[in-house]
Amino acid sequence: MTNKLLVAIVQSAPVPLAIDHGIKQVCALIEKAAARGADVIAFGETFLGGYPIWLDEAPGAALWDHPGSKALHGILMEQAITVGDSRLVPLQKLVDQTKACVSIGAHERVRSSLYNNQILFRPNSEPLNHRKLVPTHGERLIWNRGDGSTLNVHQAQWGTVGNLICWEHWMPLARAAMHNLGEDVHVSAWPTVRETYAIASRHYAFEGGCHVLAAGTLLHRDDLLDGLELAGGNAEALALFHEIPDQQLQFGGSMIIAPDGEILAEASDRDEILLAEIDLQAGLEAKAALDTDGHYSRADVFELNVNTSENLGVNWRD
Template identity: 65%
Template sequence: MKTAIVQAAPVPLDITEGLKRLLLLLQDAIDTGAELIAFGETFLGGYPLWLDEASDAAKWDHPGTKALHAILLEQAVRERDSRFEPLQALVDKAGVMVSVGAHERRRNSLYNNQILFRSGLPPLPHRKLVPTHGERLIWNRGDGSTLDIHDGPQGKIGNLVCWEHWMPLARAAMHNQGEMIHVAAWPTVRESYSIASRHYAFEGRCFVLAAGTVQHRDDLLESIDRLGNNAQARTLVQQMDNAQLQFGGSQIIAPDAEILAQAGDGTEIITAELDMSMIGQGLASLDTDGHYSRADVFELRVDRSAKDGVVWKN
């Protein structure tokens, strides 16, 4: 299978415009012959950089933080969002699969969702189980109902997002489902994130597409202007350095942890042909879900039920 990672700058906040950019970039990736194409964490809406880069973002009742949250709530995708129809049509026409991150709204909460679009099938969501550190100011936690993989003729394919790769039991649950190709979505694939991605490949005996993005402070300011020029949001974002703040670093990794393709810190598409026979060869020495699992000593239970918090009865 030929795979690709599209490492590019999202359109921050403005998800409607972001979907238009996504379609253009996706067509370029399809033209490479790739069958599975990955984009980085929250490519639709952009990573909320102000949480890390603006010193006042975590202050109680900060008007800029509230303004940016309101914009994302308004823009966020929803389940069965009609704005996905052109994307699904392109996926169906090309016969490809596409993993892309998005801010998703469910009721009145935001979630970090890495969605796998599949030809002829409904999208497969994965909502991040634990938002990392400051991300808890913006995203709710996912539940076990989206801890799933695609199982089709192309193989078994799954997603995890960012620091989920340091959740040992989440990794074990994904390995148990027999992933062959895994999308590891990151904002930037810095050194420690590369280590986590390569470890996942070796531990799970699967290929890993570690997908990062590129983003600058001024990208956020341009979107704020386009979406109504909210003064409070602009003031908060202007606290951030006027510089590039996400640096790509995407990688395609083999089951033996070898890096097959490596991106720089700018916009580019990287590709790699995957030799699927490497998976079976690697399992001869290490199967963390089988002969290396000691099921007589350890047991993992996974609750796949949706946790909506409210049960209505007649």
Template identity: 65%
Template sequence: MSTLPVALVQAAPIPLDVSAGIEKAVRLARAAVESGAKVVAFGETFLGGYPLWLDEAPGAALWDHPGAKALHRIMLEQAVVANDARLLPLQELADASGAIISIGAHERVRRSLFNNQLTFRPGLPVLNRRKLVPTHGERLIWARGDGSTLGVHEAEWGRLGTLICWEHWMPLARAAMHNLGEDVHIAAWPTVRESHAIASRHYAMEGRCFVLAAGLVQKKDDLLAGLERVGGSEVARELLEAIPGEVLNKGGSLIAAPDTRVIAEAGEGEETLFATLDMAEVAEGLANLDTDGHYARPDVFELTVDTRAKAGVMWR
């Protein structure tokens, strides 16, 4: 394929209520593929919503905080798991349309939560991409991913990969992904503020790939409404009500070309960005910059990536 139609869905998640979030995601993704998109991208933890209280609620990080504990329990109860039947409609949509759908979710593995960017691929198992380092307050809820989920999907038009949020400021993670030869990269963010836009456009230039920087739209009232949908909790409500301000995730999503130029950019509300990518731009950009090839010095620098899954306990 010389051109690739893509869609970036900037939308408000349904916080905490993952099943309702999946229904909304399917509806939005279906509209995108019906408009011709072959790649559909959603932002970080769209399924379940970004845990804004970690950054915004005073006291959320205090030891033994009742509201934080109640929210953690709800997230464990709601999180997706391996082979989760609730996700089947997204896989079925990918299978029927031939499109790739990338969407962020809270995932439960045993009794821990992970930040996972799920990539649904036609006729293939879902591709997991667990965040390697939860950022700052995120470490209160998410475990660290391992190297086993660093990978790309190989399509007929090229390779697609993803990093999550501040992984874009991990130079060795970027180097590893560039080595995998991405043609299209999904940068999943909770909101694409200026520094996130800079990181996304830099990644496009450095990796000589198209970047879909996907953000969310999320308000304080969304959090409170989501809490009520899953049964509520008085101590959790008190924590969320203490958040100052109303609009907390402000979108700002964009699609960047391999030369850093912005092809499409969203505002602060819900909208879907569409673009047709000229895949020839990838190879043409490599003429003067290939950070994994002619612009590399493997005789000076060497990177080893451990892709073994680390379960922590081995039963023999």
């Protein structure tokens, strides 16, 4: 097992809504990061399909029966990935070839519900899903809640990698569960890594004694218009997008963080591949002072039970 890894965050603007075009873009970006030697490559929240920024920026988006919001939901349903989606085969092949682990956010459809899924692609293995446990505020208009069946990590040859999404980093018990799984590298996926989000990511690194890739994305209102056109267009959705200011909406701010909370590399608000070499030994040494899953856990006082069953709602039995 090697102690040194090169990790990367791909900070770029996604192709909103149009998943097929987004997958081609992602494959090209993975190739660029892998060509620079990256062993782990992270993308931000719902990079495939783009973050539903209209919930925050369009004044009427949350109104009951809003035609633009309904139209966009329909497009997301049509475009979203599904379990075993053949459109992801080129991405998996690329991961198999490069041997890099890739964490990327996506809109996923299960039956008639959408989920915010941070997918961990790993070489020569099935991808791991992590569906966001609690959609934040207005996101509940779009996404269903995930369950404990997708709280997981990947055991690579060099160590363990996992991910959480956005405000899950303020769920103390979710953090405790992930720390128990022994992450060496953690992907912290955000739309933009704002100041408070950077604090949460650095706190996670220190609390978990692991390296954190806080991955943000970029987005301009024009990207929404372009993506809508690529997805086939829709007059109601277009009208809603024109309620959004014609300006930059997501600002990157990605950073790679050491187990002591130090920022090893930090991106600006521009398109870039952020790289850093990390030393996994630093995570082991950090446990000497603080091991929140071990000598700092007080297992005789506190106990956490995690339900990892899949909650289907309807169970058909013979």
